[in-house]
Amino acid sequence: MCNRFNRVLHTTFGDLHTVFLSESATFDYQIITMEIKKIKLGNQGLTVPQIGLGCMGMTGFQEGNMYGKADEQEAIATIHRSLELGGNFLDTADLYGPFKNEQLIAKAIDGQRDQYIIASKFGWEIDENDNVTWAINGKKEYVKKAVERSLKHLNTDYIDLYYMHRLDKYTPIEETVEAMGELVKEGKIGYIGLSEVSSETVRRAHAVHPVTAVQSEYSLFERTVEERGVLQTLSELGIGFVAYSPLGRGFLSGEIRSIDDLPEDDFRRAIPRFQKEYFYKNIELVKAIEALAKEKSVTSSQLALAWIISKGILPIPGTKRRKYVEQNIAASTIELSEADLARLDNIVPLGTDTGKPYDEFSMGLID
Numbered sequence: 247m248c249n250r251f252n253r254v255l256h257t258t259f260g261d262l263h264t265v266f267l268s269e270s271a272t273f274d275y276q277i278i279t280m281e282i283k284k285i286k287l288g289n290q291g292l293t294v295p296q297i298g299l300g301c302m303g304m305t306g307f308q309e310g311n312m313y314g315k316a317d318e319q320e321a322i323a324t325i326h327r328s329l330e331l332g333g334n335f336l337d338t339a340d341l342y343g344p345f346k347n348e349q350l351i352a353k354a355i356d357g358q359r360d361q362y363i364i365a366s367k368f369g370w371e372i373d374e375n376d377n378v379t380w381a382i383n384g385k386k387e388y389v390k391k392a393v394e395r396s397l398k399h400l401n402t403d404y405i406d407l408y409y410m411h412r413l414d415k416y417t418p419i420e421e422t423v424e425a426m427g428e429l430v431k432e433g434k435i436g437y438i439g440l441s442e443v444s445s446e447t448v449r450r451a452h453a454v455h456p457v458t459a460v461q462s463e464y465s466l467f468e469r470t471v472e473e474r475g476v477l478q479t480l481s482e483l484g485i486g487f488v489a490y491s492p493l494g495r496g497f498l499s500g501e502i503r504s505i506d507d508l509p510e511d512d513f514r515r516a517i518p519r520f521q522k523e524y525f526y527k528n529i530e531l532v533k534a535i536e537a538l539a540k541e542k543s544v545t546s547s548q549l550a551l552a553w554i555i556s557k558g559i560l561p562i563p564g565t566k567r568r569k570y571v572e573q574n575i576a577a578s579t580i581e582l583s584e585a586d587l588a589r590l591d592n593i594v595p596l597g598t599d600t601g602k603p604y605d606e607f608s609m610g611l612i613d
């Protein structure tokens with residue numbers, strides 16, 4: 247497909263990252279220059295680009311893969327390409343691998359640490375033998391242990407944004423956040439984040455130490471945070487929101503047409519949204535989104551990201567390929583009119599049942 251966003255060249259002038267978008271693949275184009283906007287995340291002083299890079303799929307999990315097999319060289323090149331285009335906000339977690347993802351990032355950012363903003367997460371308990379126990383641990387001593395491990399794997403002495411990955415329902419959130427606040431004082435982390443938490447948990451946490459960001463799943467297929475009033479609470483408290491799986495784990499890209507397109511060991515096969523009962527219904531929604539994207543000469547992934555950005559929300563699309571990172575960053579230049587937004591809302595109205603985003607066990611870990 248040839249469109250104005252599928253050729254992205256770049257240049258960097260000091261701190262100003264400018265993307266040149268060409269009109270066609272034939273280089274017979276009119277150059278448009280765009281600055282990748284920076285936005286404030288939360289009220290504590292963290293500034294990030296309008297779109298981040300999710301790194302989870304760049305490494306496997308235990309013996310399997312997340313979203314198909316990753317190639318280390320291409321993954322590292324993707325991180326570098328993102329930086330060249332101004333996309334210096336990377337998202338990882340100790341769980342991914344476990345640790346393999348943080349180690350990959352350490353390799354990619356070697357010698358350039360200060361140019362990146364690194365977000366990592368802890369909470370899924372990982373034992374002394376690097377095995378995930380599947381318990382969630384938010385106890386003070388575990389938080390302290392987890393950060394040291396992540397610092398070591400990332401080969402750095404600070405993590406810019408450190409999230410509690412899931413709420414430990416058996417440890418008061420106050421204890422966890424107090425420990426994270428101590429890490430801020432010690433300079434080991436810059437800012438505090440929480441992932442998949444309710445409004446009540448956010449309020450309790452924020453009363454102990456300012457929370458900078460909450461990260462939860464959010465896309466045209468997943469709007470629970472809106473339905474549960476979490477976005478409203480964050481805006482009231484001045485906390486930023488980071489949308490993970492903004493492409494519905496690739497579903498919204500339109501590249502997955504059949505369940506058989508997913509490799510046998512693909513993580514998504516366990517998600518109800520990708521299973522028979524919902525898959526074929528959801529594909530019809532994807533086709534309608536694609537038709538609108540085509541009218542606008544963009545891809546459906548770009549439209550899905552532009553929809554999130556238009557709400558002042560920071561998406562962190564995950565990819566392990568340079569081609570996609572270029573397209574995703576270019577999505578930050580798309581302006582959607584009120585009419586476009588209304589049409590998207592009409593295709594997937596708030597409350598549309600697209601199936602659960604996780605299996606029963608993982609749903610139980612969401613606050």
Ligand SMILES: NC(=O)c1ccc[n+]([C@@H]2O[C@H](COP(=O)([O-])OP(=O)(O)OC[C@H]3O[C@@H](n4cnc5c(N)ncnc54)[C@H](OP(=O)(O)O)[C@@H]3O)[C@@H](O)[C@H]2O)c1
Binds near residue numbers: 314492495499573
């Ligand atoms: N806090 C949490 O609990 C949590 C949970 C899940 C994810 N996350 C974070 O959020 C990040 C993003 O979420 P995600 O990776 O789960 O899902 P996602 O961003 O919705 O989708 C990733 C999938 O979309 C594909 N893709 C990306 N850009 C594309 C494009 N322009 N065109 C076509 N396909 C494209 C990727 O392909 P390739 O992989 O082949 O490039 C991958 O299969 C993760 O990397 C992780 O850092 C956090």
